[in-house]
Amino acid sequence: MSRSRIAIAVAGVGAAMVALTACGGTESNVTEDGLTTVTVGNMNSNSLTFPLLVAQEEGFFADAGLHVETVDAVSGPELTAALIGGTTQIAVGTPENVMPAMAQGQGLVAIPPFGQLDMxxxxxxxxxxxxxxxxxxxxxxxxxxxxxxxxxxxxxxxxxxxxxxxxxxxxxxxxxxxxxxxxxxxxxxxxxxxxxxxxxxxxxxxxxxxxxxxxxxxxxxGEFGMQTMWTTTVDYREQNPEIAEGFCSAMNRASDWIADDANRGAGVQLMSTLLAVPQETAETIWDRTHLSWKYRIDDEKWNRVADWVLEDNETGLPYADYVSADCGEKQ
Known part of the structure; x- marks a missing residue:
């Protein structure tokens, strides 16, 4: 991406921030059940956020001590803007929106799961x-x-x-x-x-x-492409390590659940509900995408995606600085 396109992308995020931050940020709090609330930016009715639905429905967030409240957005720039502005604390993101914001010093960090390019x-x-x-x-x-x-x-x-x-x-x-x-x-x-x-x-x-x-x-x-990642801010990760770890752990469990053929029947039903499509259509989507989410990506994949997105950006996005590779690491 040329510097002018990076500027345009970040300007789009900034414009969306004006509207979204007007709603005010939210602080984590504890529910009556003793669960810590975390606000997550989501793209409703989109298969790219399927692990979030699974983690909710299968109780993986509750097991991690979290109560997840979602804030739906209609576009990638809105999701990134809400995260930067503090309306959300964690959000799904696309490389084409997140990486330019990172390159402009917005203090974001990628956390799992990472979704393979689906095009x-x-x-x-x-x-x-x-x-x-x-x-x-x-x-x-x-x-x-x-x-x-x-x-x-x-x-x-x-x-x-x-x-x-x-x-x-x-x-x-x-x-x-x-x-x-x-x-x-x-x-x-x-x-x-x-x-x-x-x-x-x-x-x-x-x-x-x-x-x-x-x-x-x-x-x-198709070899290196990445379509989605989950994101939080560096400050939030540092100030709320247990919440970040719990979120990653729950989402990684969801990715494993989706990858397991034994869950196809239940997964198809959830996919059908999420996308409001007939079961036959949901089956097609499940069969082609259920192995799309990965717990970890390496620095080579990250760097190739960053080069693809940023193009002439000479500094790049060093993997160690922008990927929280051990978030929710399985023991």
Missing amino acids: SLITLQDSGINEVADLVGKQVGVVQRGSFSEKFARSIMVDHGLDPDSVTYIAVGAGATMEPALRNGKVDASVGATSTVALLDQHGLAIRNLANSLDETGGEA
């Missing part, structure tokens, strides 16, 4: 586009310009020996607005998460998958 480059089966090379001269829908979805599409083009600027990238938003753009031919292809692709299929669109970050067609981005 597919898709087209309609009757579009006449049968492989990535057929995209040259076409229009590709992305969530927004400069977003991870565009970076993924560009990466796939490069992996296939093509000029990433040989296609036109069109901002079409997420699933609700992406569908009509694809259905009505406003774009020739699009980039979406597994949950988005499953919903398109549910709505009767016959989809051809050109590249997917979760299988061997995702190229370099």
Whole structure:
């Protein structure tokens, strides 16, 4: 990401902070059951935050002595802004929003679990586009310009020996607005998460998958890509180590629970409820994503993602300074 794009990203976070911090911050307190309350920024009805729902429903937070209150946001910048402003104490985050804020000295630290990049480059089966090379001269829908979805599409083009600027990238938003753009031919292809692709299929669109970050067609981005992390501030982690440890421990238990095939039935039901989709659609999403969350990432993966996001930032984000690798470490 160019310095100008970093500035824009952080400016977006700053603008969101004005609105969110007006609500005031919240301090941890103890419930009648003796649980310590922690306020967590969440993206409602989004499979990327699935471990949070599992940790709630399976009682993992309660086991860790925590009562989690969620504050829902509709975008990554809102989530990061609320965390920086003190409206929340922990939040889900995306590298494209969190890392520029880190680079600007906002005092954030990444904690587990870390979600693998979940993106597919898709087209309609009757579009006449049968492989990535057929995209040259076409229009590709992305969530927004400069977003991870565009970076993924560009990466796939490069992996296939093509000029990433040989296609036109069109901002079409997420699933609700992406569908009509694809259905009505406003774009020739699009980039979406597994949950988005499953919903398109549910709505009767016959989809051809050109590249997917979760299988061997995702190229370099599929190898190192990371879509989500959980975040807190350095100050909060230092001042509330037991709360941070408890949160990480509960979320790591949730990740293990999701990865266990024995929990598929219960997990599909939770996924169906979270996304408000039929069980059959939830099964598709579960089968493709339930191994997506990792307890730990190494410095190589972190550095490659940071380089991808920040591009010409020369200082980078040293792993030891920005990743709380031992948070909730399993004994």
